[in-house]
Each structure stands twice: as C-alpha cells, then as structure tokens.
Amino acid sequence: MPLIVEGRLGADSWRRLVDWPDAVEDLGHVIVPATALPAAMATTAWPRPLGVALETPPLVDGLLDWLPRLGLVEVGFADVGDGRGFSVGHALRCAGFAGELRARGPLMPDQAQQLVGCGFDSVDLPVGEGSRAAAWARAWRAFPQRYQFAPGSARLHSILAARHGAARAASD
C-alpha cells in the first residue's frame, strides 16, 4: 500500500488488475499478474506500456522477450530474509529493462541499499509501514559510493571507477 518512490512516499499512478479483461478498453497504467501477461501481450492494440507483477521469483519464462513493452516490473519479496528478488531485479537491469522496477513485500528501510544497488526505483510496502518513511528516505541515500557497479543506475558511484578514473585523469 504505502509506496516509496526514489526514497520518498509517493502516489501510485498504476492500477492493479487481478486478470486481463476480455473487452479491452484503455484502463490507464495497469499492473497485471504474471499469469495474465501472455493474454495482455497478445492484445496488440493496447496503447501503453504494461506493468507485470511477479509473485515470487525466479523469472517467468519469456519475460525477457517482453521487456521492451513493459513499463513496470514488480518483484515480490516473501519476507525480510528472502533475497531472491534482488537477483531478479539485477537480472532484469542486466537484460536492459529501463522501466520502473518495483519491489513489493514486507521489506525494511535497512534494505534500501540492496534495492538501490540492484536497480529498484520503488517499494510497495504493507499497510502501516508509511510510518517509517523518514528511515526509508535516509536509507535510500546511504552508501552513495560502493565497491560494486550498479546495473542501470546512475545514482551510485563505483569506488573502482573513481579510483582508476582519478588515476587516469592525473596521468593525462
């Protein structure tokens, strides 16, 4: 319910559908369950990018082929200790997905650094979790410099690039 976008409480411009309707009219930005994705993708007249909700990782077969037509991928996290979604997010970014990458589940603010590092933009949290928005905002900005390169994220600076970039600049 409460949605954290780029570290702040935000409004959701996407609607959630439980299934793909037979009579298609323009419903705006919608997120469909993974099971409904083949039907949705078959509706070639659909005017805008679609969102898809992956209940639990790993990836759905064929998803990578549909990425160019998706505007949002939501990755489910079953509980605080289930880190599969981080690998799913990372894999989607590596595959070139450029839309909104959203996490959904009972995550805590202290996992923001993992989300950001794996290319996530937003988190859909359980009801009541909006009270920790300040902690989310702080955590989202933490560790701007890291040893790893983040796929699909310009926000993070790699320490390796900074080290060797500086060395190269000095030698030029």
Next chain:
Amino acid sequence: MYRYDDFDRALINERVGQFRDQVARYLAGYLSEEEFAPLRLQNGLYRQRHAYMLRVAIPYGTLSARQLAGLATIAERYDRGYGHFTTRQNVQFNWLELERVPDLLADLAALDMHAIQTSGNCIRNITCDAYAGVAADEYRDPRPLAELLRQWSTLHPEFAFLPRKFKLALSGAAADRAALQFHDLAVRIVAGADGEPRYAVSVGGGQGRTPVIAEPLHPGLELEQLLPYLEAILRVYNLHGRRDNKYKARIKILVQALGLEAFRAEVEREFAATPRDRFALVGAELERIAAAFALPPAVFHASANTGDVGIQIADDAAHRRWLRRNVLRHRLDTHAIVVVTLKQPGAAPGDASADDMRLLADLVGRYSAGELRVTHTQNVVLPHVRRCDLAALWQALVARGLARANLDCASDVVACPGLDYCNLANARSIPLARRLAARFDDEREAGDIGPLAIRISGCVNACAHHHAANIGILGVEKGGREYYQLTLGGAAGDDAAIGERLGRAVEAETALEAIDELVAHYRRERRRGEHFLDTVRRLGVDAFREACRALDR
C-alpha cells in the same frame, strides 16, 4: 600489507554510522527483534548465553602489529581483557554491551578493521593460506585477490540475503593449507599453459550436519572472467537454493540436488548473461592492490645486514624442539616463519589476553617486519623472522609461556567456544581441550606421536571443523547430559576426507580414554615415518575401532 585509502575508510565509517543508527532504532522500538537480528548478524553481532559477542574480521588472516595492539586495547575497553581467535581467521569478543558496540566499531574502523559480514546469510570473511606471501611452495600470493574479493563482497547488494551463509577460501600454493575443499567456494591460483595465472574454482564443500567435500567446477578461469563467474555462482545459489529448511540451505545441498553438471550448466547460463563491461577495471585494481603485498622493505633491509645464522642456545633441547616443530621454511633463506600456538596448558584454544596480544604485537614489530597472521587452527604466525633472531624471539616467548613446541601435535587442539559461551552448543568444548592439552603436555611424547589433528565442536554446526580432524570430537546432548561422539580419519588438506564415526557417544572421561587407546594403537602399529593419519588409512578405521575398547564398555 594493504592499507585503506580514503574510499575504503569512508565506506567503513559510513557502515559504523549505519549500525549506530540501527542499534538506536532497535533500542527505541522502531526495529523489531525479527528485523534487527539479520542486521546485527550482518555486522558480526550475536546474542550469546551471557552477553553479546562480536566477531571481528581479520581478512585473509593478515594483521599489523598496530592492529593487534589495538585489539588488545579493545579487549580491555569493551570486554574482559581477552579475545578469542576462531577457525575462520576472525577474532571474537565475548562480553559486550549492545549500547557500546557502535563505539567499539568506530575504534575498529580507526584500525582499518571491521566486523562486516562475519555472520548472517551473506558472503563471509574470506580466508586464506596463513603462510601466503612467504611459503616456499607458493605460486602466487592469494591475498591481493582476497582483498579484491573482500571489496567486491562488502555490502554486495545482490547477495546480502542468501539462503544461508557463504564461505570462500583462497590459496596460491602447492599444498592446501586453507581447507579449500571444506568451503562453499574455493579459488586456487594455478599456472596456466602460457605461464599466466588461472583461477581454479571448486564449489559445494562444507561441514555442519552434512559434511561434503567440494567438487571441481572450473579448472582455470582468466582474471577477467573470475568475478562475473563468481557472481553467476552466487546468483544461481540465491535464486535456487532452498529457503524452507535452514539445514538444507547451503550451496552444497543445491549442488547435490541438481548434480554437478546441471549446476555447472546453470552457472554457465548466468555467466553468459552477465555483462562484462562492469568488470573492466578488475585487472587494474588487482595490480593496485598487489603492490601493497610485496614483501615489506624491512625484510630486505634486514637480510642485507645479516650473514650469520647465530643461534646462541643451540644446545638447549627445548629450543631445538621448537625450531623443529614451530619454525617453518620462508621463501627467503635468510628468514623463517614462526608459529606461536595459542594452546598453552590451561588456556582455552585460541584465547589471547590483552597482555599476550600486546606482547605479540611488540615481538611482531621487533622481529617480523610489523606483520602477523592468524591461522584457521587458532594460532598466530610471525611470517618474517630473521633466522639470526630466532633465539632471541624464542627466549621472549618462553618468558611469556608462549613457546610451546606443539604445532600440529596432539596438544594443538582446535576447539569452538562450546557450551561455555555459545547458544547453539550441546556440550562444552574448552574443558575437554584443556584436558587434552594437559594429557599431551610432554613435548617429547607429543613430538614422538607427531602430527595429529584433534578438533572439538560443541554441536553439529562444526565450528571447530571436527569432520576434517584426524580425531574429531562432537559434543551431543542426551537427557540433559554432555556426551562426545568421536570420529576418525578426517583431513583438511589436499587429501581432504571426512572422519568416520567411532562407536557411540560417551562421556568426557571415556572419550579421553578412547583417544589414548587410538594413539597407543598407532604407536604400536605404525611403520617408520608414518603419521597417525597414514596408519589409519593403511589399516582402516575398523582396525582402530577394534583397538578402542573404551567405547564398548
């Protein structure tokens, strides 16, 4: 040795600040117990029987004299004046108050040290051959790679919530002194056909309640391939490892379930899908790090000034035993590697008081170019001792009771903290280790028995690596009482083997009798030059089982 630059320092300090905030939020009720547990564990903090315990990383086992002296100060300031060196090249402080842990971490950061990922379901502290960089049989010093991997794994966003812990070990020598085959993942640096280094990877080794010897996964990757390949392995594990049963969640179970070939195919698929441009700087970074691991200039300086190998007390039998047993060949003929076993009679294996640490720091400064190592057998190594200083060093160690000549002997017992400290333990380890150290206290007898690895774990988690011991001892609980299950024939090196059970679990007294019988049988049956393990292998475990009457009574 590697020294932090401003980037390393900034990251470690930010991590200290983050943990300070997490502790404050937990104490104020903003983080639940369930949420705080993985966060404190990712920073090495356990709740033990009596107090909080912090496990501090000693990456690849290398420490400076300044860091060791700093650990002594921390032991006095936050603990009860001692620390405990573990079987994974970490040091633990056992008596901490949660509120003061952030300050302790800040003190550690000032020493270029941390407790990041020494616990939790993430990539743990990376261990190495303790004689890395000085061993005579070494092809390449594995520590530059270990430091590279330390950085790569530190706060790796994808792998902080794995199904279970993930342990990595490295070696670049001919002999395996890092128990490579008992790790989730091991990398061995080997020479390629073109003379360039290649990285051989094995996977799925481990101990715990299901001991497994690792399987070879790749015979020799090139450097540019190594990190993306490791990420592919971790990704396959993260996505497919079991999360429904923590006893079946390690990567060894996944490798067994899929079969090695299918597991390899999954890894190759992920490897192919991993963009390589992100790893373009790895070669330059490894070079930068490697420069820090050259032999310290003080070593060359010192060797230039000495031509003599002057041992002033060569007639002293105890000194000669120590030279034979605890002094090893250095890659330079002018120098030696000295091992100080933290197994003095009456001490808990691996324990070092603040005074011991300070004395060792002082000796390391004077005699070992300011550098020391900790081993996975809970000992301390002075890697750069001039041969002409051996006598003076020995005398200084004798004065402090640290000159036991028992490296790899029956009294060089490895033990976990056991029920005296640990929440998980079924039985105490330390009292039994003390009794074994006392039983084999006679250096002449221990020397005659020769290499004999005895290891005691207080529960099936096998922290003391008892499966890999020649004689393993596992603490079990029956009806509220402590019992010990013996195993025979395990080994940790290139000849890695898992010990076989001997009879039923027995009380401590009976276990000690049984060990005496095993040793006596070996001494009766051994052939010339045969070590304990050789004789066990030649005669078979059954022959020893029969000789061991104590277990039948």
